[in-house]
Amino acid sequence: MRQTRTIEGKPFDLASNAFTPIFYRQLFKRDFLVELNNFRALKGKKAKDFTSEELQLYTDRSEAFARMAFCMNKQAEIGDILELQKLTINDFYSWLSIFENPSVFTTAEALNAVLSTWTNNTAQLVEGKNAESREIES
Amino acid sequence: MGLSMDELSLISLGFLYEMMTEQDNDSYDYDYIADQSDINKFF
Secondary structure (H helix, E strand, C coil): CEEEEEECCEEEEEECCCCHHHHHHHHHCCCHHHHHHHHHHHCCCCHHHCCHHHHHHHHHHHHHHHHHHHHHHHHHHCCCHHHHCCCCHHHHHHHHCCCCCCCHHHCHHHHHHHHHHHHHHCCCCCCCCCHHHHHHHC | CCCCHHHHCCCCHHHHHHHHHHHHHCCCCCCCCCCHHHHHHHC
């Protein structure tokens, strides 16, 4: 899935595919899917009801979405996985410095850019026929 | 599934999940399995 989205008025190419979670893990030593699921757990909850862990997660969300956007942007720009695997955390922080607003990744346009690229990447048509696979899908 | 990193970068995660689902569907006990005569009727 590849698309061009605008963040802070600048166009960014974002690409997401089955390699994205692997690339994310290799670069940041974190689990892309776990982080996304953690954010889903916050949905609909009021800040005053957050546990201390959830509050930390909520506070860190800007950097987490920036990490996801970085992976998607570099996958779109570079593509070649051997070149992608040469990137370091310093490349991420250099990339982040191009944004004027440090918490740009809490804005709706940036969140939509990341989440819509990811959602389109996970779209499925096939359904499992075995009971076990139906449980996994749900 | 035997996919390389390069191959993973060419497919969506949804497509990968579908391949895994279809692989799992292979073990499903279908009520009816088409044979050559069904294919002949179809064409």
